[in-house]
Amino acid sequence: MDTSLFHALNLLDCVILERISENKFEVLYNKSQWLDLILPESKSSQPFSFQQNSIYLEDFLIDAGELWDGQKEGKIDSGIWSEKRAEQTFRLEAAAFVKQGKCYLVVHNIKQQFEEKQQTLQIAREVLISSDKFVEQHDFLHAKIDSMMQQIDNSKTIQQPVLQALEQTDLGVAILDPKLQLITGNPALESLFSDSHIKIQLPVDKLLLELFKKQYPEYERVMSTCSPWVGELCWLNPPEQGKWFKVAIYPIKDENQSVLYWLLSVSDVTQVKFLLKRNEKLTHFDVLTDLPNRQYFWQQLESKISHNRPFYLLYIDIKYFKRINELHGHLVGDRLIKELSKRLNTIARVNELVARIGGTEFAIIMELDHMHTQFSTEDQAQCTKFVNDLISTCSLPFYFDSNIKCNVGLSVGAAAFPTDSNNAEELMKYADLAVFTAKKDTKSGLAFYSKKLVDASLKRIEMEDSLRNAISEQEFELFLQPIINIASNKIVKAEALIRWRRADGQLIPPDQFIPLAEQTGLIIPIGKWIIAEACRLLAVIQQQGYEIIMSVNLSPRQVSDRQLFDFIKTKLNKESISPKLLELELTEGVLIDNYERVHYLLSKLRQLGVSVSIDDFGTGYSSLAYLQKLPIDHIKIDRSFIMSLTNNATNGDSEAAIVLAVIAMAKSLNMGVIAEGVETLLQKDFLIENKCQFAQGYLFSRPLPFEEFCVHLKSNQTPTELH
Template identity: 65%
Template sequence: MDASLLTALGLLDCVVFRRLSSAKFEVLYRAGNWLDELLPEIVDTKVFCFAQNSAYLEDFLIDAENLWQANKNGRIESGLWSEQLSTQLVRLEASAVVANKQNYLIVSKLEAKYRQKQQTLQIARELLLSSDKISAQHDYLHSRLEELLSQPNRTLTAQQPIAQALTQTDLAVAILDADLHLLNSNPALRTLFDDTNIKIGLPPDKLLLELFRTQYPECERIFSTASSWTGEIYWLNPPQQGKWLKLSIHPIKNDEQRVQNWLFSVSDVTQVKYLLKRNEKLTHFDALTNLPNRQYFWQQLESKIQQNRPFYLLYIDIKQFKRINELHGHVVGDEVIKDLSKRLNAITHVDDMIARIGGTEFAVIMQLNHLHTHISSQDQNQCIKFAEELIRVSCLPFYLSSGLKCEVGLNVGATAFPADTNSAEELMKYADLAVYSAKKKAVSSIEFYSKELIDASRKRIDMENSLRSAVENQEFELFLQPMLDLASGKIIKAEALIRWHHPNGYLVPPDEFIPLAEQTGLIIPIGKWVVTEACAILKRLAEKGEEIKLSINLSPRQVNDRQLFEFIKESVTKAQVNPHHLELELTEGVLIDNYDKVYYLLDEVRKLGMSVSIDDFGTGYSSLSYLQKLPIDRLKIDRSFINEINENSQDSDGAIILAVIAMAHSLKLEVIAEGVETVLQRDFLKLNNCNIAQGYLFSRPVPYDEFCDLLEGQKNKN
């Protein structure tokens, strides 16, 4: 065999065999002393049989034999492996080849390739460590400045702690007002753009905004919906090489949940990018997941558009991923993302492309199997099935190396080329709008871009503005639903349920506006209004001589509010009511997701004398350890279990209720049943020692005056 050809192919330090049969091989070319020790059977012979001196090579020959038996031109490789010889450690790679009906085996010594692979892995490790450090800096700065900026009656320019936070951080920081006008910045922001001789025509804050707007189609949505965002932007400043900047944008909101400031934090990651460029693979591929990165994805998206073949663009966002980072840290978060990327990649079709385009975001170009410009219902069904499969694999539990178990979900937004648009920028913008709409749903789902989606988005903005006005104008009222002691039949408690008196004259039920309030953060001021009003009602009841306990609901967003306990304490003190007459209701989900914060809150309120009830008990959480660990007083059985008790029910239908009652009583907890609508249900609960019940059988939620009438009627009966 011509050695010059092998040299040109970079295969000089190798051995080349021709396969004569399943057992026999012929030596065509050999070089290097390492071969004699690794394969002594080829010494002084041309035709031989392998003597099984290398377990790695024997394993590869099994796969190679399948290729050779197929007798079709092709090539497979073993990947790198190491062999410890008496004088040296060698890095080898084997290739099986079929060419012109001839079968070949090549074993190459690839020290340079091994060193390149190790260098690539080291670069990736350095990159991930650097990224984790930078992310931690941004997160800490955001948390610290949000705490300072959210303080009431603060003067931005004069407050010393803010000035100290700005000067002490290595990050470049800009604090803007609600209209994106600069209020304050630190020296690091100015030096970020002043360390070259190039004169820029914009102030640093305006330059950052301009770069963000031009490079990210989702910019408009970020500011209009007051969302947080983190990503990388590129500043080209010829004749310099330009800078890569990691930019984090966070809204800072006041007590009414209106944006009062925007916080920009910036770090120069140019060195990291140049580190990537030392290896072509890391230039275009994400170091953590090994998937194509955002830059490479954009190139492929524009290339697909040039081919003018129809496809769907799917924008994928990991659902509630921030909770994993907060509970377990970035290392566990990275492990989940890496595992998830493997699952998603495994079910992506051969002609499709998947990429990681952000910290928790992926994108898929899903090719359609026709050349028509229109998108049919069959195409959309195909896209839905694919998205559902992506969601299915993402919802399976993640079992981590530390022994932890995590669960996530996916929000998927989809837009179609060329039906929706033929612009790469608009495709990304539309898919981003669609995934933002999907985020509003409690469960993982897919949302398609449509004109109706834009209309719904506008209606949502109108609804949000109306809700803000409702907070400012106090357009709410608390209705009270009686809770009865089943043994005596007397009203002993009431649940406070909010209603919204819309200016157009109709009553808006809570299930229509509470989810929006939760998403926008308006639940914080609304929740404070509920606490204040509940205390006022308790005072009025006490003045009437009514010793009634009032129960109010706390949402997940409220529990995360650092000022919640102090506000409740101040409200009780100001209204001069007995704290024993106030009860807090939390759902199981809040307990699981915010365990540490919940424990602190419940422990403090119970020290004041308040009681605690767990709402919607039994609706999906399997861990019951919190019942023993958390300071709680009552369980409220979800109405879905009560509904099962009817004329057609079997004895087993009440088994869950009986189990809950028995378990609660063994833990010295009282049991409340909600949604009681029939005498049969009441009698079943009473017979089985359920303590308290509420539902339409007794009364719907009613205004304060009507509730007082119910109490008065109860007295008259006695």
């Protein structure tokens, strides 16, 4: 098991030392920054002796020494103490133990756990706010997990002490296989039900999954789509109070996006719920927004159903919220949610219930203007107008301190009572499925639940399975579309375009499977295959006596893959290809959404010799700021602007003016210009007249299978050096 996973989840924020003699210690595990501040002597030499830099720890070592000298397996704890260093306060806890004849000392940094325990002793309002942070933290960490699992640490030197340290965490952890069978769990998981008077009939991990399945309609969708989930589960134990748990479930995937493990983490929040019961308002209302919470909304939904009047259940999810948290921090994120909830309330009528049912999720019971029980097209139109009003209002910018401007969108799913279902659980399940569909679109929008939607969801799952099989069976191939030097009519580049040729011979174009690959993360292994295959084809072309540049598109997810640069470098070296023969294409949206990561990646690629072009320029966030700051070599004018160059176009027309402006701007920034979608001689002549250097399009050639491309290349030019 990869220990970096537990470290990133704050389960191993500790230092592990081994006592090798009476006064000598050796550091076995340290991925923390605070050890040098607490014990600077550990940095200077190995092994080291304690030099009284921590009075509390030195005092504990006296008791620990008695345990170690006895050489009997066992463990003692120090209790919590504080250390102040460089204006930082650390909350620490140590454990000494003997295992298999060896003596270990583990020092935990438990600042987070300490603060959480302090909060549970304060007013429930503070506790609830920290609960929101729990959701945000797990959502933020999920992005790390996928990449970490690709970098397994095979070192076994510290395996035993690491596992022992894991046993000390207060957070219950279970690692499950893809079929949800337990692989390993820690003692904290079992201790959730350690009370002597509580008896459970199932293993703890099975019980928690059963509770999830019974209490949340989205269970099937989460498991079938391998999605992360965070929420609260209630375990009843009549006639006693029972228990409440905060639970996070995350899939851990390999580089092909197949599930390796499920990670289940859980903490007992029963005490928090007990505090909430003292204040009825906090029991039923969300602290941050003052809106009804999930529990109260559920009660009102069942009550509404009992009245047997038609209504729409709307499930709302905030788009782009994660980006705002990463850019501006959780405080700004909280303020945005608070302001957005006010906007939702301004659109809803007095008798319509608006609730916050999750971190970025809201729900609305939308009233209809009539009393009958059958829905009509007018009802759907009313719902559509209502949702459009919500989207328009919430899409307006949010302004905060220090000139912070934030923009979000809404994905909305709608289920109708009683047409879709007359059951609260099914309505929530259907609305959840609808919003899951709406979230696939990059823009804000509304999706109604329907049988067609269910069929599409099943088809999507089938397509995903087929796509996974296509990756393992390598059912893909690259078509190449020539890019021409307009002045010489010679092929100087080729854009690599993926095609999926299924086992039955059916050829599937990228627009039918790339969006799904993006949504599921399968674009990572597919993108790596494209890069590897492009390098291989470049080597074949070079062996035939030709040199051209191969252009490969990068997706947003690929840019976030921290292994991408090393992968590109490895494949170029393997095929003995010069980096100058590879060009990577990115869209403007990728540059804006992930600027820091893109800047780092492109700078390293430029140093390596790989060139970069901006695809579909003019259709996104066109900004001179990033063009000036990022190492970009070429701009590709989007085909929509080239197609607008008709027989009637003149240099004064707006369509032509845009093309001319892009060419002039690129030249001023010392960048090359490539015109996409050239289909007529008129368009070509316009580009030549205005000194555009390169072009691609059906006028020159359609995308070709590799063998046909090589024939076309040979007919276009004689073996020569790179143009």
